[in-house]
Amino acid sequence: MVKLAFFSFLFSFINHTFSQDSNPFQTRYSKRNTVYALGDIHGNFELVKRALLTGKLVDKKLNWTGGKATFVQVGDILDRGDDEKKIIDFFEKLTTQAQKAGGEVIILNGNHEVMNVSLDFRSTGPRGFKNFRHFYRTRIHDSEIEHIDSVPRSQRGRIVAFRPGGPYAKILAKRNSILILGETLYVHGGVSLEDIDYGLNNINRDISEWMSGKKIFEIPEIKKRYPITQGNILPVEIQSSLLNREYSLIESDLPQEDLRCQKLQRILDRLNLKRMVVAHTVQYDVITSTCDKKIWRIDTGLWGVDLVKESPIQLKQSRAAKNEKYKVKILKIIDDQEPQIIVED
Numbered sequence: 001m002v003k004l005a006f007f008s009f010l011f012s013f014i015n016h017t018f019s020q021d022s023n024p025f026q027t028r029y030s031k032r033n034t035v036y037a038l039g040d041i042h043g044n045f046e047l048v049k050r051a052l053l054t055g056k057l058v059d060k061k062l063n064w065t066g067g068k069a070t071f072v073q074v075g076d077i078l079d080r081g082d083d084e085k086k087i088i089d090f091f092e093k094l095t096t097q098a099q100k101a102g103g104e105v106i107i108l109n110g111n112h113e114v115m116n117v118s119l120d121f122r123s124t125g126p127r128g129f130k131n132f133r134h135f136y137r138t139r140i141h142d143s144e145i146e147h148i149d150s151v152p153r154s155q156r157g158r159i160v161a162f163r164p165g166g167p168y169a170k171i172l173a174k175r176n177s178i179l180i181l182g183e184t185l186y187v188h189g190g191v192s193l194e195d196i197d198y199g200l201n202n203i204n205r206d207i208s209e210w211m212s213g214k215k216i217f218e219i220p221e222i223k224k225r226y227p228i229t230q231g232n233i234l235p236v237e238i239q240s241s242l243l244n245r246e247y248s249l250i251e252s253d254l255p256q257e258d259l260r261c262q263k264l265q266r267i268l269d270r271l272n273l274k275r276m277v278v279a280h281t282v283q284y285d286v287i288t289s290t291c292d293k294k295i296w297r298i299d300t301g302l303w304g305v306d307l308v309k310e311s312p313i314q315l316k317q318s319r320a321a322k323n324e325k326y327k328v329k330i331l332k333i334i335d336d337q338e339p340q341i342i343v344e345d
Helices: 002-021 045-054 084-100 111-117 126-130 138-144 153-162 167-173 193-198 200-212 220-225 236-243 257-271
Strands: 034-038 070-073 104-107 178-181 184-187 275-278 288-290 295-297 329-334 340-343
Touching: 045 084, 045 329, 070 178, 084 104, 084 167, 111 153, 111 167, 111 200, 111 236, 126 153, 153 167, 167 200, 178 200, 193 200, 193 236, 193 257, 200 236, 257 275
Parallel strands: 034 070, 070 104, 184 275, 275 295
Antiparallel strands: 034 329, 178 184, 288 295, 329 340
C-alpha cells in the first residue's frame, strides 16, 4: 500500500513537473519570477558575455550563477559576426547549467536562423564559413548532397551543418520561434492576427520540423534558381513573425502610430497578454517602448560594435549604436510586471 502511494505520488509529481513541456511545439508557459531578455547578437560573443554579466547570470568564467532566473534571447544569433559557432555551443552548455540550478536559458529562432537553414548565406562573413568547414567530407557529402559541387568549396561545410536535418539545424530545431511566458510574448519580429489564426503552436511546429528535416516545403521556382536548396524553403507566411517590422520601427518611420497601437491591442486581447517583446530592427543603442509600454524593442544594434576595442564595425549595414560608451542593455521583467531596462556598469 505504501509502495502504491509512493508511485502514485511520484507519477503525479512527474506529470505536474513536465506537463507544460510535454508538447515540444508549445508556445505558452506559466509566469516566471525573473526574466532577462536580450535582442540580436549576430555572432558577437562579447555582447553575449557582457549582457549575461550585466544581469548577474554568469560569473567571470561564464558559468551560470542566475539561480532560478530565466534568460531569453529573441533570435538572430547567426550571421555578420565571427563567433556564431562559439555562441551556439556556449548556449548549449549554459542551458544545461541553468537547468541544474532550476533556471532557464531559452534561445528563440530569428529570421537569420531561417535564412541559414535555407542555405541563404548572403550575410555570412568569411569566418562564418571557416568555423564550419570541417563538417564537409568530400567522399560522403559529394554523393549525399545533390548539387553541392555547384557552390564554392569554402561554403560546403556550412551547408552540411545548417541544411535541414544538419547537425546545427537540429540544434536550432529544438528552439521555439514564438514564446509566451505568463502575460508576455517574446518573438523576433512580431506576431500578427494572421499568425494567431494560423496557430502559434503550429508556427513553432512547422519551423522546427522543417529545420530538423522532418517536413519538406518544395518550391519549384526556388529549386530551379538555387538547386542546392532542392526548393526546400520555409514559406513566407509561416516565418512572417520573424520578418515583421511593424512593431519595431521607430515612430518617425511609421506615421500612423495610433493605428499600430490599436492593432497591437487587438493582438494582445486575443492572446490575453500584457505586452510583446521584439527585436529585429536596431533602436540605436537603446531599448525602446511604445503603445503605452505594450511593445518593447530590444535590438540595440550593439552586435555591430567591437565591444573589446569600443569601435563600430559594420556600422553602415547595421545602423549600429552611436553612443561612444557602448553600454550593453537588457530587459528585466519581475513577476510579469512592467519591464525594467538594465544597463551595464
